[in-house]
Amino acid sequence: MIGIVRNNRVLFGLITFVFLLSTAAMLFDLEIRLGNIFNFSRDNFGINLPVFFAMVALATITDRNLNKRRRK
Numbered sequence: 867m868i869g870i871v872r873n874n875r876v877l878f879g880l881i882t883f884v885f886l887l888s889t890a891a892m893l894f895d896l897e898i899r900l901g902n903i904f905n906f907s908r909d910n911f912g913i914n915l916p917v918f919f920a921m922v923a924l925a926t927i928t929d930r931n932l933n934k935r936r937r938k
Contacts, residue, residue, distance in 0.1 A: 876925040 876928065877922060880921060880925060
């Protein structure tokens, strides 16, 4: 998993983005909502996990397809 994250810029960016959002919500007592996927606030720290895993899988699959095209 760490290798995938290190090699995959999309996935690394996604995880960093989520981390920054959650940190901002904790520090500034904000309530951040992005549609149905992420909901961060100091009381309610929630990620809709199936959607998040779907995004991770999509990023991984896309990255592998791009790598296959680069090798040819």
